[in-house]
Amino acid sequence: MVPDETEDQLAxxxxxxxxxxxxxxxxxxxxxxxxxxxxxxxxxxxxxxxxLVDAAGTRTTAASDRIVARADALQYExxxxxxxxxxxxxxxxxxxxxxxxxxxxxxxxQAAGLGLRSMMSTPMLLGGESLGAIxxxxxxxxxxxxxxxxxxxxxxxxxAVLLTEARSxxxxxxxxxxxxxALRDRDMVGQAKGVLIGQGAVDGDAAYALLLSTSERSxxxxxxxxxxxxxxxxxxxxxxxx
Numbered sequence: 001m002v003p004d005e006t007e008d009q010l011a012x013x014x015x016x017x018x019x020x021x022x023x024x025x026x027x028x029x030x031x032x033x034x035x036x037x038x039x040x041x042x043x044x045x046x047x048x049x050x051x052l053v054d055a056a057g058t059r060t061t062a063a064s065d066r067i068v069a070r071a072d073a074l075q076y077e078x079x080x081x082x083x084x085x086x087x088x089x090x091x092x093x094x095x096x097x098x099x100x101x102x103x104x105x106x107x108x109x110q111a112a113g114l115g116l117r118s119m120m121s122t123p124m125l126l127g128g129e130s131l132g133a134i135x136x137x138x139x140x141x142x143x144x145x146x147x148x149x150x151x152x153x154x155x156x157x158x159x160a161v162l163l164t165e166a167r168s169x170x171x172x173x174x175x176x177x178x179x180x181x182a183l184r185d186r187d188m189v190g191q192a193k194g195v196l197i198g199q200g201a202v203d204g205d206a207a208y209a210l211l212l213s214t215s216e217r218s219x220x221x222x223x224x225x226x227x228x229x230x231x232x233x234x235x236x237x238x239x240x241x242x
């Protein structure tokens with residue numbers, strides 16, 4: 001059972017992500033936002049990073065600062081580390097003290113030399129596919145417990161949905177037809193938010209958080225969830241008027 005406080009945090013994260021995604025629709029901007037949200041949301045976090053891997057194995061990375069960027073770069077140079085393991089094995093990884101951990105000895109020693117002492121990383125999964133990993137770092141040992149890992153996992157699920165949407169919108173925006181489709185998708189999401197507000201959602205951010213949550217649970221794109229919401233409302237209205 002997820003604590004109410006955690007659900008509130010996740011709803012806030014989802015609403016902040018959704019505002020940026022609908023306005024700019026770029027993978028790079030979403031990645032940069034994710035690092036900021038991880039750092040601000042998880043107590044004791046001094047830096048955060050995200051690694052996105054496409055089907056060809058190309059990495060797109062974002063880091064909150066130079067230390068995190070260097071710690072992540074070391075993993076790629078050494079081809080070992082907790083974030084690579086999280087993405088490859090599709091499971092969360094936690095290190096309570098980098099100075100003592102021996103699972104990735106070469107990386108841990110050098111990362112500790114950067115002033116990092118504890119960290120955790122979790123994969124971003126959607127439809128059985130690993131899109132990469134999110135990671136949080138702290139300058140203090142023992143910063144992250146099971147609850148923090150659970151929160152980062154919930155965070156990663158939302159991030160996977162948003163990054164998939166951002167990739168899709170970027171690709172759609174490459175041509176005129178795609179751009180028109182992207183605008184149509186945005187209009188559909190706007191209509192769905194209106195429907196949900198009419199059904200009791202507090203505001204547009206809360207409505208979009210509901211769409212994201214449904215998308216993650218059903219493993220379908222947000223635009224399809226929005227289309228279903230609008231279609232169901234249209235059908236109800238037609239039935240009421242007959």
